Amino acid sequence: MIDPLPRHLVDDLVARTLAEDLGLAGDLTTAAAVPADQVGVATVVARAAGVVAGLDVALAVFGAVEVSCTASPAAADGDRVDAGTVLARVDGPTRALLTAERSALNLLGHACGIATATRTVVDAVAGTGVRVVDTRKTTPGLRALEKHAVRCGGGANHRFGLHDAVMLKDNHLVAAGGIAPAVAAVRARVGHTVHIEVEVDHLWQLTEAIEAGADSVLLDNLDDAALAAAVRLVDGRAITEASGGITPDRAAAVAATGVDILSLGWLTHSAPRLDVALDLLPPG
Numbered sequence: 001m002i003d004p005l006p007r008h009l010v011d012d013l014v015a016r017t018l019a020e021d022l023g024l025a026g027d028l029t030t031a032a033a034v035p036a037d038q039v040g041v042a043t044v045v046a047r048a049a050g051v052v053a054g055l056d057v058a059l060a061v062f063g064a065v066e067v068s069c070t071a072s073p074a075a076a077d078g079d080r081v082d083a084g085t086v087l088a089r090v091d092g093p094t095r096a097l098l099t100a101e102r103s104a105l106n107l108l109g110h111a112c113g114i115a116t117a118t119r120t121v122v123d124a125v126a127g128t129g130v131r132v133v134d135t136r137k138t139t140p141g142l143r144a145l146e147k148h149a150v151r152c153g154g155g156a157n158h159r160f161g162l163h164d165a166v167m168l169k170d171n172h173l174v175a176a177g178g179i180a181p182a183v184a185a186v187r188a189r190v191g192h193t194v195h196i197e198v199e200v201d202h203l204w205q206l207t208e209a210i211e212a213g214a215d216s217v218l219l220d221n222l223d224d225a226a227l228a229a230a231v232r233l234v235d236g237r238a239i240t241e242a243s244g245g246i247t248p249d250r251a252a253a254v255a256a257t258g259v260d261i262l263s264l265g266w267l268t269h270s271a272p273r274l275d276v277a278l279d280l281l282p283p284g
Contacts, residue, residue, distance in 0.1 A: 002078045002152050009144045010057050014064045016141065017103045027099040040094035040280055042101075044087045044108070047275035051119045052079045052087060053152035054111025054145055059088055061104040066096030077152045080119070087276070094280070101278045109273040110142070111149040117271035118153025120248045121264065125255040130262055132251075133158045135243070137265035146268045158263055166190060167218070169199045179205060183212035197241070206233050219259065220244045227257040 004010075044058070052075050059071035069092030075081055087108075090097060121132050132155040138146045147157045159165035168182045176182035179198055186196055198214040200206055203226060209217050216239035219230050227242055234240055241261040242254050254262055 005148050010060050014060050021103050030095050030098045034095050038094040040097050042090050042097050042278050042280045045277050046081050046085045047277050049083050050112050050116035050274040051153050053077050053115035053149035054108050058104040058108035062090050062100045065100040066093050069096050109276045112274035114149035114271045115153035118150050118155040118267050121251045122154035124251045128255040130255040131156050133263045134267050135263050135265040137269045166196045179208045180212045210237050231258040
C-alpha cells in the first residue's frame with residue numbers, strides 16, 4: 001500500500017499543468033470539433049509493461065477540467081502491469097476528456113517510467129539489504145510526484161529538499177575550511193535531531209568525517225574496490241551511501257561492496273517514460 005500524495009500537492013500540480021497547456025484561450029481544437037453536449041467514455045491504458053505511479057494525480061486532471069467527470073481506477077500505484085492493461089475508466093463530457101488527455105498522460109507516463117526504472121534497480125539488489133533511494137536531481141515543480149514514483153517502485157526517498165537534512169558537499173567543505181570545521185559549525189547551529197551527511201570523494205577523508213561525528217557518509221564516484229574499502233574503514237560507525245555513476249547495470253556490483261544505500265539521480269532525471277494512452281470509445 002503506497003500512501004497517496006497529499007491532496008493540496010495534487011491540486012497544485014494539476015492546476016499548474018493545465019494552466020501550461022490551456023493558456024488563455026483553452027482547447028481550440030476540441031471546442032470547435034466536438035459538440036458541447038456529447039458525453040463520452042475513455043480508458044487509460046498501459047501500452048507497455050511497467051509499474052503504476054501517479055494514477056490518482058492523472059485522474060484528478062479530468063475532474064479539474066470538468067467536475068462532472070468520474071474516474072474509476074482499475075489499478076493502484078505500485079502495481080506491476082502488463083502491456084495492454086486498462087488502468088482506469090473515465091466518464092464525462094467528451095470535450096473534457098479530450099482537453100485533459102495530454103496533461104493527464106504526461107504526468108502518468110512520467111511517474112510510471114520512474115517507478116518502473118526504480119523497480120528494475122530494486123530487483124537487481126534484492127536480498128542484499130541495500131536501500132535504493134533518489135536524489136534532489138528532480139524536474140523543477142515535479143519533485144513531489146517524482147519522489148512518490150520512486151516509492152511506488154519499491155525505493156525510498158533521500159532528503160526532500162535543503163530544509164530537512166544537512167548534506168555537506170565538496171563546495172561546502174571548501175567554503176567552511178574542511179570537514180571538521182564544517183561539521184562543528186553545523187552541530188553548533190542545528191538541533192540534535194538533524195541528520196548530518198558528509199560527501200567523501202577520497203578514502204583519506206573518511207577518518208576525518210567519522211571522527212567529526214558525521215551520521216552518514218556519501219561515497220561519491222568511487223569504484224567498487226574503493227567502496228568496499230570504505231565500508232571496512234567505516235566499520236558500522238556511520239551509514240554508508242554510494243552515489244555517482246550508478247546505473248541499473250552496475251547496481252548489483254555496488255550493493256555487493258556492503259554499502260547501506262544506493263542513491264541514483266538517474267531515477268528521476270533520466271528514466272524513460274512509460275507509454276500510456278487514452279482510448280476514447282466511439283459515441284453511442
